Amino acid sequence: MMLLLSSILRRKPAVLLQVRLLSSYGPPPGTTSQQQRIEKILVANRGEIACRIMRTAKRLGIRTVAVYSDADKDSFHVKSADEAVHIGPPPARLSYLNGSSIVEAAVRTGAQAVHPGYGFLSESSEFAQLVEDRGLTFIGPPASAIRDMGDKSASKRIMGAAGVPLVPGYHGSEQDVEIMRLEADKIGYPILIKPTHGGGGKGMRIVQSPNEFVDSFLGAQREAAASFGINTILLEKYITQPRHIEVQIFGDKFGNVLHLYERDCSVQRRHQKIIEEAPAPCVTDEFRTHLGQAAVSAAKAVGYHNAGTVEFIVDTKTGHFYFMEMNTRLQVEHPVTEMIVGQDLVEWQIRVANGEPLPISQGQVPLSGQAFTHGIELCHSCDVLFEFISKENINYFGHAFEARIYAENVLKGFLPATGVLHHYQPVPPSSTGNLFMLIHLRRILYSGCFLPAMLATLQFDIFYPILQLERVERNRIISTSHSHLSTSKPVSFIPLFASLFLLVLSFFYLTVRVETGVEQGDVVSMHYDPMIAKLVVWGENRAAALVKLKDCLLKFQVAGVPTNINFLQNLANHKAFEEGNVETHFIEHHKDDLFVDPNNKVIYEDAFSAARLGAKLVAACLCEKERSAMKESHSGDPSLLPIWYTHPPFRVNHHAQRTMEFEWENEYESSSSKPLMLSITYHPDGNYFIQIGENGAHILEVKASNLGNDNFIVEADGLTMNISLAVYTKGQIKHIHIWHGPHHLHFRQKLGLDLSDEDETQHKTSFETTSHPPGTVVAPMAGLVVKVLVEDGAKVEAGQPVLVLEAMKMEHVVKATSGGVVEGLKVGAGQQVSDGSVLFRVKVSHFEFGFWN
Template sequence: MYLNISKCLIKKSCLAICRQQSTNVFPKKRINKVLIANRGEIACRIFKTAKKLGVKTVAVYSDADKNSMHVNLADEAYYIGPSASNSSYLRQDKIITIAKKSQCQAIHPGYGFLSENMEFAELCQREKIIFIGPPASAIRDMGIKSTSKEIMSNAGVPIIEGYHSSDQSNHVLLNEAKKIGFPVMIKAVRGGGGKGMRIANEEKEFIESLESARTESQKSFGDSDVLLEKYVKNPRHIEVQIFTDMHDNAVYLFERDCSIQRRHQKVIEEAPAPGLTDKIRCEIGEAAVKAAKAVNYIGAGTVEFIFDKNNNKFYFMEMNTRLQVEHPVTEAITGLDLVEWQINIAAGEKLPLQQNDIKINGHAFEARIYAEDPRNGFLPRAGPLLHLKAPESSNNVRIETGVRQGDDVTVYYDPMIAKLVVWGNNREQALGIMQQKLSDYHIAGVETNIEFIKDLCRHEKFKSGDVHTGFIDENLDALFPKLYVPHGVLSEAILGLILIADYHSIKSGINTQYPLNPFRTELGFRLNHKLIKKFELLFNDEKYIVVVKYEKPDLFMMRINDLGPWKEVSGKLSPNDDNSFELETEIDQIIKKSKIFKTNNDIHVFTNDRSWHLKIPEPDYIKILKNQDKNGIGAAVSPMPGIVDKIFVKKNAHVNKGDSLIVIVAMKMEHVIKAPASGIVDDIMCSVGDTVPKDKLLIKITDNDK
């Protein structure tokens, strides 16, 4: 289905803007070789288009990325430094040196890292290297939110009521907040990604929220200045993809809805935005082109708007002067390769299409697959990808990733594993495909948000397109229901354990009369001449006990938690090439199919509806050997793998309940661990700079009287 916007009820048509021509002439420059100053998924994405265009590619890599996917895909790869990004991917001098050494004509910054760094864009220009991005002046003007608001206002782009001036004293900011009216949004003038952003709902919250925003902004961007905006309750986040060239041509490639967010960061995006009229679609598109022209923009950019669905009005929020993470959904509905456009425009070519040539075809969704624990505040997770099976790519299914099975998700970089992009003839069809393909995504080794996204896609309001930026917080109960493992899944898991043990016994050549190893250990015993064994499994810290009786070859009787009748269970197992197994289970004459993956202490059951991560409890002697002594009245334990960034206390110091003890940083997120009780710091078991695993004991607190 095509949406062709033929009429625009604005004084100046979109087509007229796009056909403006300049007297400036920019000579074309051949780009034969490009350095990608990035890593992971976006580097792999750029390599694919460069290869298609016959452009040679150069990668850079840190210690953590030596054996990564993006290094393997590049024609050449150069070591750039230690794992920490400020010692590697943010080192402008090293990147320029490598670009010259490898004789690259251009550098593509991807997104993140140096992509919106004005100084780096200027450095490339001085060194006569093409920066595949906008002019440094546009990055500067759009990078400071207060400056960008003023430019947009002068250009006639709608902006929201607020305070954007330089006086940053507390009393001035408080008075301006009162004028605007609470609630107000406090935003860092630089950066993005939700950093330095706080909402003050009432006057009494303002100063505390202000100081918190300043601290985070200073740490993230080296600038503590903020601006204030009227807070729009439950707005939609709608952004417009624009492209301009060196010949004063500009187009918009329609919009994306990015309203589903956690911690002010996007989780799922779609294009086009549901529910927009042709009139609003044209108005918001033209406003985005105005924004780009106001700063003499060149290349790919995204203009982000707050959309007040109560009155169908939109307001400029910010401009991202780079390619966005979610650009594939725009590619899916337009049939265009945005990276190809970037490279050609940077080489001095004109835009290949005019506005009336660009049409919307169907609907697309993108889900960001993260290594994180949604049920624990979306805390990021690090660890090895022990098992990774993505859905098959096709004409309407696209996987963007930079990792493979066996790779590590490290604490040094963003925890995104992949982007799943699907296309359908309409929104309903595309959403159905998304749900199906999410069920085909199987990951073990780290917690992920896949099940959360599946639950999100099932939500009736999301299915109807009734979304806003507070959607997740508003629907927490529905999106995080209490989960109980179905008895059928427990039976599948136990049968899987038995048959996997049988498979490995046969494979190793063990000669046994009955090779089902779990029943040949000291844990099995005879009762009424039948073998019986008790299994324990844990899910969300809840214990499930499964009693299994061996009846005859390939037939078992199972009972869960001593409840209900015994069930007849049988089945067969087939190994896959990736160390997983296909399992067919028959339970009381009902056949189910699932996929099983087992590690030493876990078993993953992937069904058509949901994946279940079940833990196998450790024997007591293993717990003793680990000797994780947490005695005392309190302990600071790392909630996630990370790096110790700050320690606020010293040994023997007195602390009160709630005092900040230590800061752990992982994957662009900072987590402050506070004292669980008042007492004395008995021991500090880490140092600043240490890399620590999840559940690592960091600080012990004892009673004051001891």
């Protein structure tokens, strides 16, 4: 160990790369920019990205200003800012898309710069120009680049002129539906309809045949207008088996552009990414090089600076890649790039906007095998270390995944969900200390890069002065030698101290981070994107990162709204995903494995068996929690404790008894859920004996220990397990969630029906399924009625669209469930409806059975 430490700490002659202080703002010496240091930033966004930007700004000593709508007045991003300004009502077009109000807020609060985040106005050239016109700094690319590349039709023409491969399509300005239909016929079906502005899959439609084109085109226009304020559309030939691979690029105002390698974002639903990873699996170094060069060329063609992402479609049949679009902003999935290159991209954005050059060159961002060659040069002291680690067994930068946690109903086609986050406990950030990480940290320090993004998430402010001292010393050596190559050993203990510090620091280097903009008790609103959080993990290779992703998904707890966590677990555990065999139709092609068939009796019985066990564990934990609370409350007078046994729900004897009734909230088929009546017997030795029903086939002996905060250690059937509960009340129903092992179960309990056995004979079923007359159609989600397509009393056919709902900027067409006559259609355009509310009824007429001509 001492030999290893001495090797790490020993300084050797090597190439010295110019660095700059973390604390120094403004252009470095030798540049001509007269821009002043940014001291206050207005973040023109909400949610997790606003919090993400504010965290980096705070670390850099920059004050932040939040903007918020009526729906966000108590939100987490408002609490995270130094100041906050109200900008309007909940609809985005009246608040977060109101550029003039946002700029006025920046001027009024004295902010020198505006960061747009992603979404909303981040790709609006008009907004960027408005910011610049008011004398403020736009933390993003120039308005001209946003205009050229943000308009997907214009960007296709520019890329075509530059020789970048393009998918066949129509990128013209004509938007008449009939002309567009003729263009689609020329291209050939299937066709991809896509808005020329914006992103996130909003407004995109895949059209398989000509008779679907008009409705799909008009729907895409409406959705694009609602999301981005512009309804122009382009058409492309739809590649049937594509991969979605994108390249992170960065440019400064001095003409330097580099790429930070690629991300694979192929696994999508509704054309929106849900799991991203970097680097892309199953990609050769040659392919990676060509892809990166094409992305840099695309950026240079429009004079690009700041962060951007060039997206490519890769045809898995031919291996060819095609330019798809360029996102002129920071991407949602940027953390996976940060994890593998050890950079804070938000800090890069701020520094570039402030007039500084890029901190490193392309050659200083090696990947995989390249890192070994550069690592020897950059680490200065890796003799023993590199002998200890085999080149064949290490991917130098490791691998990272990001899983997006959404409030959505997976079995309803991933429809967005709304509600209160009654329980929200994301997996805690974690770190690791190992030789691999130590090399990575030394490389980052000595290559002249800024501090790793992972440290920024922990806000270890005490660490920065130490690294600054190290960089001051290195700059002194550089300025003394007047050369980038030093052959003399520096006489200083500061670098030695920094190296020792890095050894300790490697144990704090985050390998799990959660980017979120919510906290427990917040409301997921119908007005905005339903993303709750982004779970980001890092591992030394893809397999290690995937293991960590699976483990963290199991530990991620959300209750109050339906989420996609279980679905993400299914994705991460799928064999094809484990092998890296991904493409954009992954979910559709593997739907039989990813979705549970409610008609599969074997699967249902297994699930119901797990629910019965879960109900017993819940009963034991709830009883133990109540018993512990009662015992604690009467600790001063032990004579009062027997009262708990002498009144319902427990009786006066050695084996106190009670009953509980739960209903399992079956995520697969709610109509098949059954009430579960549990009989609980408490023994003086502290154990509970629990059975379901009077003639329960199995009595489970459970010993539960309350750890506080609804966490328990439970012993049952010879097994010891950790259990977490979340309990909350909605109306007259108590909701109980339990997490144990790989299971997350949801039970309901009607208030006032916790019975002693004397009352059991008078008990009646407490859960009644809400029933509606046949043909009744209810709202599949809370949303806004944007269009009513038929009148009350109209004759419709099965599957015919009746109205269109919009929630979280996504449209959903509500169709007739059968042929007949529409009755009770009372809603109109502009009206908000709640999830499950009755929209209309289709009355089946005798004419449907052959009497109608």
